[in-house]
Structure formats: C-alpha cells, structure tokens
Amino acid sequence: MPHDATVPDAEFWDARYAQSDRVWSGRPNSALVREAGDLAPGRALDLGCGEGADAIWLAGRGWEVTAVDISAVALGRASAHAAASGAADRINWQRHDLGRSFPAGTFALVTAHFLHSPGATMPRADILRRAAAAVAPGGVLLIVGHAGTPDWEPGSEAPLPTPEEVVAALALPDGEWDLLRCEEHPSFRTGHDGTPDPRTDNTVKLRRRTA
Incomplete structure (x- = not known):
C-alpha cells in the first residue's frame, strides 16, 4: 500500500520497529565492513543507525561512535544490543529527525x-x-543506498538516486574531496530469519583532503 503521507516519519519508524523483536539481521552492513575495515579508528557518526549493528561493529574496532536515528524504539533496542556486546561505553545514542536537527x-x-x-x-x-x-x-x-524499492515499503515514493546523482547533489567544492568509489553493485543480504534478500545497492565513498 502507498505510504500515508500524513503519518510523521518518527511515528512510521517506531511502528515499523515495534512490529517485531528484530527487524534487521544484527550484522553490520557489508559495505561498511568492506569500506571502513582498514580505516584507523577515530570519531564516527552513524546516520540512521537503526538497531545499532554498524555502530556496535565500529565501536568494537575502537571507534568512538555517535549513532543517530529518528526512532526511539530502534534506539532503545540498539542500546540494549550494545550493552550485551560490551561496546556501550563507546557509543553515544542520539535521537534526531535529521531534517530538523543534526x-x-x-x-x-x-x-x-x-x-x-x-x-x-x-x-x-x-x-x-x-x-x-x-x-x-x-x-x-560513506553513503550506501538502495537502487530499487526497499522491502519495508513496496509503494514507497522515496527517491532512490543513482550514485552519480548522489555525488552531484552533494555539491562539494572543487579540489577539496577525492572520490574513492561511485558505483552500483549486487547485495546479497539475509534477513534476521536467514531468508536471502538479493538486490542492487549503490555506494559513494569520498575522502576530504587535508589541504
């Protein structure tokens, strides 16, 4: 069914997470593992952290993580998962509607x-x-997105730009960034129940120059 535009995003996502004890697999996104696995730990910001798997993985590798989501239900679940993993002291969970606060x-x-x-x-x-x-x-x-309609909303009107469109929309100043990756690629995730979930995603990775 099409999304009811009168339902605020926070309400939608709280209801979505409340439907089950776990929505996602509990494993970090494969693109994060691939693209950040060799980075020296520092301060990280995880936007749209959901149930916290990416933030917990980063914290386990020594990062100090600020993890953000619009859903209080998701953040509560993520905090519990972090406590069970032993990574809670390296993650700062924050609730933001990113269109309003950052x-x-x-x-x-x-x-x-x-x-x-x-x-x-x-x-x-x-x-x-x-x-x-x-x-x-x-x-x-590091920006990773869907290249096809997400399974959480078959009738979604959410825009799904190509990686090239993502880079263009960033409107980055000339000479200040290096583009390291800009591509679509197959993704072979599995749900929390082990069901295969093949689809196409895209990845944009940029590094800010030091001078």
Whole structure:
C-alpha cells in the first residue's frame, strides 16, 4: 500500500520497529565492513543507525561512535544490543529527525547506510550535505543506498538516486574531496530469519583532503 503521507516519519519508524523483536539481521552492513575495515579508528557518526549493528561493529574496532536515528524504539533496542556486546561505553545514542536537527561536531568517518524514508518529504540531499560538512579533514564520507524499492515499503515514493546523482547533489567544492568509489553493485543480504534478500545497492565513498 502507498505510504500515508500524513503519518510523521518518527511515528512510521517506531511502528515499523515495534512490529517485531528484530527487524534487521544484527550484522553490520557489508559495505561498511568492506569500506571502513582498514580505516584507523577515530570519531564516527552513524546516520540512521537503526538497531545499532554498524555502530556496535565500529565501536568494537575502537571507534568512538555517535549513532543517530529518528526512532526511539530502534534506539532503545540498539542500546540494549550494545550493552550485551560490551561496546556501550563507546557509543553515544542520539535521537534526531535529521531534517530538523543534526549532531554537533566533526568526525573521521560519517556513514549513512540506507538513509531512506517512505514518502518524498525527507530532505535526504540536504541531510547528506550536512553529513559532508561534518567530515573532518582527512576523513571519509560513506553513503550506501538502495537502487530499487526497499522491502519495508513496496509503494514507497522515496527517491532512490543513482550514485552519480548522489555525488552531484552533494555539491562539494572543487579540489577539496577525492572520490574513492561511485558505483552500483549486487547485495546479497539475509534477513534476521536467514531468508536471502538479493538486490542492487549503490555506494559513494569520498575522502576530504587535508589541504
């Protein structure tokens, strides 16, 4: 069914997470593991952290993580998972509607994995530009998105830009960034129940120059 545009995003996502004890697999996104596995730990910002698997993985590798989501239900679940993993002291959970508020500070790594929401009202491009502004010199911006309709909303009107469109919308100043990856690729995730979930995703990875 089409998304009811009268339902605020926070309400939609709280209801979505409340439908089951676990929505996602509990494993970090494969693109994060691939693209950030060799980075030296520092301060990281995880936008749209959901149930916390990416933040917990980063914290387990020594990162100090600020993890953000719009859903209080998701953040409560993520905090519980972090406590069980022993990583709780390296993660700062924050609730933000990123179209209205944004975490303070700069970070060596800013990630946004599948930062989509049903309907067409979430200002994703504006949020990602703020994400780029939060990257410290020498740091990395990693954006991973769906290239096809997300399974959480078959009738979703959420825009799903190509990686080239993501880069263009960032409107980054000339000479300040290096584009390390800009591509679509197959993704072979499995759900929390072990069911295969093949699809196509895209990845944009940029590094901010130090001078």
